[in-house]
Amino acid sequence: MREDDTIAAIVTPPGRGGVGIIRVSGSRAEEACRPLFIPSRPCRFFRSHHLYHGWIHSVRTGKRLDEVLFTVMRMPRSYTGEDTVEINCHGSPVILQTVLDELCEARVRLAEPGEFTRRAFLNGRLDLSQAEAVIDIITAKTTEGLSLALDQFSGSISSQTKDLRTLILGMMALLDGSIDFGDDESDLTINRCELLATADKAIEKIGCLLAHYRDGRLYHEGFSALITGRPNVGKSSLLNVLVGDDRSIVSPTPGTTRDVIEQPVAIDGLPVTFIDTAGIRESEDLVEREGVDRVWKKVRQADIVIIVIDGSQSLTEEDRRIIDRCGGKNILAVLNKGDLPRKVDEEEARKLLRQSDPLWISAKYGDGIDNLRKMIRRIVTGSTEREADCAIVTNLRHKQSLEKALCMVRSAKENIDAGKSPEFAALDMREALDSLEAIIGIATSEDVLSEIFSRFCIGK
Ligand SMILES: Nc1nc2c(ncn2[C@@H]2O[C@H](COP(=O)(O)OP(=O)(O)O)[C@@H](O)[C@H]2O)c(=O)[nH]1
Ligand SMILES: [Mg+2]
Structure with a gap:
């Protein structure tokens, strides 16, 4: 039941600094953190998304460990979508490690790389393309790279993919209709015109996204x-x-x-x-x-x-x-x-x-x-200027999925054009749909997910 564990990690960069933050996420987050924290003003209930001043002390020794700010963020309004506690300590590796040790005593597990974001994805806070944008935001080296990553994080790729998905589901419904009532010639003709028109729309839309591919690694x-x-x-x-x-x-x-x-x-x-x-x-x-x-x-x-x-x-x-x-x-x-x-x-x-x-x-x-x-x-x-008002694909995985989808929609169109039995086009469209859904993480295989989240650092 690893996904039910309550997890914790230092979310600030390693080393010394003014502030070091520990994030705890999971159903037991508050229960585990509460005994460590003594607020400076007595308080029985912590309001969600409010900052409380106080002290962290060791439950084992009773010793004060640090003066902190303590925040509870109750589900679903947190990064992971789970109950979350964040403790702002001083940025000393010794303090942060000691607090983590105390939490482990309270049956909290150390988070794996990318696990907070993975949970955000699993809990529907982010789709997969948005989760991937988180790494791009962190690693962006220029304002341009950052702006592309933020667009993706805000759902630019998601919304275009969803539009495409709607088009393709529409085609699939028409094809299903043709399969069921395939013997009525007039239905088939009407459907065929509409199918071809929708296929063209989808092809144009995917083509446009692919034309705006920019190698994200460059940024x-x-x-x-x-x-x-x-x-x-x-x-x-x-x-x-x-x-x-x-x-x-x-x-x-x-x-x-x-x-x-x-x-x-x-x-x-x-x-x-x-x-x-x-x-x-x-x-x-x-x-x-x-x-x-x-x-x-x-x-x-x-x-x-x-x-x-x-x-x-x-x-x-x-x-x-x-x-x-x-x-x-x-x-x-x-x-x-x-x-x-x-x-x-x-x-x-x-x-x-x-x-x-x-x-x-x-x-x-x-x-x-x-x-x-x-x-x-x-x-x-391959281009001199940045085009306005178009979702820009920067992720190779997204590009490859779009290419596959394009290929399958084209093949479906050919099959419809050639007057073949609608089953052929329906199979093509199923594949096109799968490719598109992989972009936003609907029914994405565990291997792909692990590969993506393993690129994150601990604490993200
Ligand atoms: N007139 C002129 N002189 C230049 C130009 N670029 C470089 N120089 C001169 O050429 C010499 C060598 O330049 P430098 O940049 O050290 O060349 P490097 O050896 O290739 O690195 C210097 O005296 C420069 O001022 C230029 O565009 N016009
Ligand atoms: Mg020189």
Whole structure:
């Protein structure tokens, strides 16, 4: 009866801080916490969602453990939908652990990772797509990532999925009707028109959601953009202008940057880590050679590689070698020093890079940098702007479910079109329905649930 257990965990991050919070959830939450807490003003009944000041003490030793704020949140108006007590202690790991120990004495079990959110899901406080959004909210690295996660948490994906589900249930009802009274030709014809129209609507709706898929990992984990090129082409200047700060030393002496410099910034809400590296050239200098070795290691790991070419000079063998060696990566080449007379052979650069239009910039004066940002964004997301008023799918699991549903609705439509027995289309629609329901967690298998909730941390 593990789901009936009353569970507890420290819900604030590990370490020391001003406040540390313990959450207790389950039918015995109040019964277990009550003996530990002595309110500063006598009180027999705790009003739900009210804060009480007082002391936690050990039931075993009678010793005071901490001065706290104590809240009871009675079901169903709590995060988990169960009776919940939250104790705001001081943020000391010793205090928090001692209080947890006391609770365990009172037959409270330590919560597993994600167990509070799992209970919120099981108790219908959140559907599965909303529960998944909780992790995205916690891990969001930029305001854009956060805003996408909050949309999902507020039910943007849920409501679109439910609309689709209604369409599909409607189709299934029509198909059932056709199966039962299949011998009446006129009924079948009427149904067929309506079925085809509904299928088209569903296909359009799913297609629209899929068109707005954005790889959520980009927003939560971010990506790396490595800047490379031969010495003195302006790599460090480019890093500085991209991050808006003098992070990297700019110098007319080639070979100045020897270490790898990494700087996280946001491009239109996408978390990007720009990496400035040593210029690549053959060198006798051991330290510089070590630097160049590191660059190649980093190039292999980077999500995109920005190759900087000095546009005020002709292409050199070194430039060609670098472009060649970066082949196969997501490359974006820029012709720098566009403020100086342009000497580079643009035609050759275009051919070498297989890039329709190499981008001219001036890292020194900031020209072309906005354009470069847009191109970076386009390379990683496939789109330049965020479209308004459309639920944006960022979760791979949701995307795959939608793809499966789309495929099954298309197949149903073909079967109806071809005048096949309605049973075929009904089977397709059943599968489409199952895929959609998996998104919001209706009849989702235990394996999938465990996989999802195992990604949470303890206390969430
Ligand atoms: N005129 C001009 N000079 C630049 C530009 N970008 C960089 N430089 C100069 O080129 C030299 C080398 O720049 P740096 O960023 O250190 O190049 P790195 O070796 O590739 O990192 C410095 O003297 C910079 O001021 C540019 O866009 N225009
Ligand atoms: Mg440099």
